[in-house]
Amino acid sequence: MSQRDRALGRRLLFPLLVLLALVQGYPIAFAAYISFHNYQLTALDQVRWVGLAQYQGLLDNPSYWTATRNTLVFVGGAVILELLLGLALALLLHWPVPGQNAFRAIILMPMFITPIAVGLMFRFLLNSQLGIIPALLRPLGLDVDWFGPRLALVSLILIDVWQWTPLMVLFLLAGLEALPTEPFEAARVDGASSLQILRHLTLPLLRPVILAAVLIRMLDAFRVFEYVYAITRGGPGERTETILFHIYRVGFLYFRLGEAAAMSFTLAAVILILVVILFYILRRQEAWA
Amino acid sequence: MTPLLRFRVAAFPAWRVWTRRHWGTGGRLLLLGISVFVVLFPFLWVLAASLKPPTEINRPTLWGFTPTGAIWAEVWLGSPFARYFLNSLLVGGITVGISLAVGTPAAYAFSRFRTGGTGLRFLILAAQMLPPALFIIPFFLMAYHTGLLDTVWAVAAAHLTFIAPLVTWFLIGFFEDVPWDLEEQAMVDGCTRWRAFLRVVLPAARPGLGAAGLFALIMSWNEMFYALMLAGGHSKTLPVAIAGYWTFRGVDLGKMSVAILSAVLPVLVVSFFVQRFLIRGLGGGALKG
Numbered sequence: 333m334s335q336r337d338r339a340l341g342r343r344l345l346f347p348l349l350v351l352l353a354l355v356q357g358y359p360i361a362f363a364a365y366i367s368f369h370n371y372q373l374t375a376l377d378q379v380r381w382v383g384l385a386q387y388q389g390l391l392d393n394p395s396y397w398t399a400t401r402n403t404l405v406f407v408g409g410a411v412i413l414e415l416l417l418g419l420a421l422a423l424l425l426h427w428p429v430p431g432q433n434a435f436r437a438i439i440l441m442p443m444f445i446t447p448i449a450v451g452l453m454f455r456f457l458l459n460s461q462l463g464i465i466p467a468l469l470r471p472l473g474l475d476v477d478w479f480g481p482r483l484a485l486v487s488l489i490l491i492d493v494w495q496w497t498p499l500m501v502l503f504l505l506a507g508l509e510a511l512p513t514e515p516f517e518a519a520r521v522d523g524a525s526s527l528q529i530l531r532h533l534t535l536p537l538l539r540p541v542i543l544a545a546v547l548i549r550m551l552d553a554f555r556v557f558e559y560v561y562a563i564t565r566g567g568p569g570e571r572t573e574t575i576l577f578h579i580y581r582v583g584f585l586y587f588r589l590g591e592a593a594a595m596s597f598t599l600a601a602v603i604l605i606l607v608v609i610l611f612y613i614l615r616r617q618e619a620w621a
Numbered sequence: 622m623t624p625l626l627r628f629r630v631a632a633f634p635a636w637r638v639w640t641r642r643h644w645g646t647g648g649r650l651l652l653l654g655i656s657v658f659v660v661l662f663p664f665l666w667v668l669a670a671s672l673k674p675p676t677e678i679n680r681p682t683l684w685g686f687t688p689t690g691a692i693w694a695e696v697w698l699g700s701p702f703a704r705y706f707l708n709s710l711l712v713g714g715i716t717v718g719i720s721l722a723v724g725t726p727a728a729y730a731f732s733r734f735r736t737g738g739t740g741l742r743f744l745i746l747a748a749q750m751l752p753p754a755l756f757i758i759p760f761f762l763m764a765y766h767t768g769l770l771d772t773v774w775a776v777a778a779a780h781l782t783f784i785a786p787l788v789t790w791f792l793i794g795f796f797e798d799v800p801w802d803l804e805e806q807a808m809v810d811g812c813t814r815w816r817a818f819l820r821v822v823l824p825a826a827r828p829g830l831g832a833a834g835l836f837a838l839i840m841s842w843n844e845m846f847y848a849l850m851l852a853g854g855h856s857k858t859l860p861v862a863i864a865g866y867w868t869f870r871g872v873d874l875g876k877m878s879v880a881i882l883s884a885v886l887p888v889l890v891v892s893f894f895v896q897r898f899l900i901r902g903l904g905g906g907a908l909k910g
Contacts, residue, residue: 340814341734344726345741348789351723355782356748359759366758373765421656424649435653437893438660444892446843448860449881452867453663456670456874464666467681494659506900506908541908548903555752557846562864576846579754584850589758596754607747614746614907615739 367593374587386594396595398570399578402485406574407553410492411546417493418500418545423530425501426508436505443498451562454491455479481568488559488572496552500545507541508534540617547610551603575599664882671878678874692875701855702880705862708773709884712848712858713841715777717834720788725830728792729818732906742793746905748786753846756782764851771854779847784837791836794906795829795898796822832898835891842888859884 365371370382390396425436442450457463458478469476478487511534519529535542557576560566566573566581573581575595583592670678672688696702730736737744756779764775799822807817823830845860853861863884866877900908 337734337814338736341730341736344730345736347723348727348785351719351781351785352744352748355778355785356751356756359756359763359782362759362762363755366762373762424652424656427649429646429649429653435657437896438657439653440896441660441889441892444839444843444888444895445885446845446860446863446888448845448864449885450663452863452877453667453881455867456877457663457666462679462681462874464681494663502896502899503908544904544908551750555754555846558860561845561849562867576752576754580846580850583758584761589762592754593758596752596758599752600755603750603752604747607743607750611743611746614904617904617907 363593363596366590367597369590371590371593372587373589382590386590387598389591390594390598395570395573395578399573399575402571402573403554403556403575405485406489406492406556407550409486409489410496410553411549413489413493414497414500414549415542415546417497418504419542421497421501422504422508425505440498440502442495443502445495447495447558448562450491450495451559454487454494454559455563458487479564479568481571484564484568484572488556488563491559492553492556496549499549503541503545503548504538507538511537540613543613544610544617547606547613551606551610554599554603554606664885667878667881670874671882673875675875693879696876696879696883700876702862702883704855705857705859706883708852708856709842709858709860711773712776712780713838715773716780716784716841717788717837719777719781720785720837721830721834724785724789724792724833725823726818728789729796729822731789732793732796742905745786745790745793749783749790751782753779753783757847757850760847761850771852771856773852773856773858775851776848776856776858779851780841780844784841787840788833788837790905791833791902792826792829794901794904795826795833797906798829798901799825829898829902832895833902836895836899836902839888839891839895842884 367386368381368383369379370386371379421439425432425439429435457465460466460477466476466478477483515533515537516529519533524532555576556574557580560572560574560577561580564572566577576599579592579595579599582588582595669684669686671692672690673686674689674691677686731741731745760775760779761770764770764772769775769778803821803825804812804814804817807821808814812820842858843860845858845864848858848861849864852858857865859880863877863880866873866880
């Protein structure tokens with residue numbers, strides 16, 4: 333590569349780096365500053381250094397741990413269900429059936445919709461007085477309170493599954509279509525059953541795609557906010573209080589900005605670890621220079 | 622052996638193969654049909670609610686009412702909803718315009734010259750994944766201090782945090798798919814590298830650019846967290862407006878349904894053009910689409 337190409341590369345990259353410094357670099361530095369100070373909008377002349385106090389405060393804050401636990405349950409439950417359902421649907425869609433493309437396009441639809449609309453649609457559908465689903469279940473003797481203390485978090489997980497299983501389907505279908513055909517033909521000739529082929533051939537070959545899809549879904553599920561905001565606002569009690577919703581509550585309803593900033597850094601740390609793993613997987617997929 | 626018997630012996634295995642294959646197809650179609658029903662039902666339900674007369678809205682029925690367009694007219698003509706629609710378009714337009722302008726040259730520099738190397742590729746991935754909680758507090762304070770609170774500019778600036786890196790990441794794969802020979806040939810014909818980029822590479826990567834732009838537009842259109850915090854007043858975007866129809870102050874199911882469908886239908890139409898480019902884009906060129 334010539335010297336001139338190298339110089340051109342740097343010039344082409346420059347605008348992006350300036351933009352990222354402005355919209356990411358500066359705000360992150362500002363957030364770090366806020367997390368080390370007692371920063372209050374009502375008393376900007378009394379801002380003072382408090383060190384790690386606001387991070388230490390998180391450790392003894394039961395609400396923070398409740399929100400962390402809820403978020404982990406949400407992420408784990410949603411991603412596992414989406415993977416299993418997504419795998420089943422991808423295998424179904426991979427086989428030629430009449431109207432395949434139409435099925436595929438419709439099944440992918442939910443992932444393109446704004447999550448607040450999804451949240452409100454299901455609040456409507458599952459509402460115990462107005463909703464169709466409880467109305468259909470009642471004659472069967474099932475009186476389910478979908479957003480009551482026992483089921484609220486589960487309901488939010490199921491809503492996430494409705495919206496984001498399509499993303500899994502998208503990834504797994506692409507993975508299935510990129511698989512080589514020879515090993516499958518060989519396995520058939522050797523008399524392997526469909527289940528054996530799935531377990532010993534399809535799944536191992538799909539592993540990188542599965543890992544990438546799972547990580548991308550996890551990264552997204554960690555910032556769940558809209559369903560909580562649309563339906564439960566963290567309740568009943570703190571049953572559905574998630575990390576991002578808790579940050580919103582502390583920062584924008586209680587105006588404790590420093591504490592909220594400290595929490596957002598702990599969330600960012602978890603996210604960054606996941607990004608590193610995702611990067612490593614993608615990198616191995618295609619030997620990037 | 623009589624001819625009839627011979628026919629039966631020969632036909633029996635064929636019949637078994639036929640039932641096995643077609644029962645399999647039938648079973649698959651049934652499962653796919655159920656999935657499509659699960660995906661489409663919430664939309665049908667909301668569509669019905671948007672067409673019901675006010676006296677019918679609280680009854681969980683899907684048909685058996687006289688449809689009316691009164692609520693559609695009320696939302697679109699009798700409320701500032703059209704204004705919110707326009708706000709969403711403005712935010713999306715500003716965000717995507719800047720992101721493409723900055724991200725396209727950067728993605729090209731990366732795919733051709735590896736400018737910045739592995740570190741830069743990681744930066745671009747991490748930048749789009751960082752949680753909004755990290756940026757919202759500084760953005761809120763910056764908007765507050767500059768008087769930009771409740772303007773589309775504040776929301777567009779916040780959307781740039783994840784959409785500019787997303788567009789860049791998306792485009793890397795598409796530039797890598799443009800063969801080197803194309804621009805080498807143009808350079809032999811006397812173009813500089815930069816002119817070859819403009820005249821030859823950009824047109825060749827046009828489908829990818831279109832898909833990246835449309836996908837980024839969908840992401841901005843659907844985003845609620847930043848929009849809610851930075852512009853809750855007259856410059857609110859559609860997701861924030863939708864959320865406003867069901868709060869602790871009360872609920873207007875008919876209007877909410879109209880708002881949801883108005884926000885969702887354009888996205889669903891656009892999504893059909895984006896679907897087949899998504900894997901290549903989301904994997905940053907590492908996954909085959």
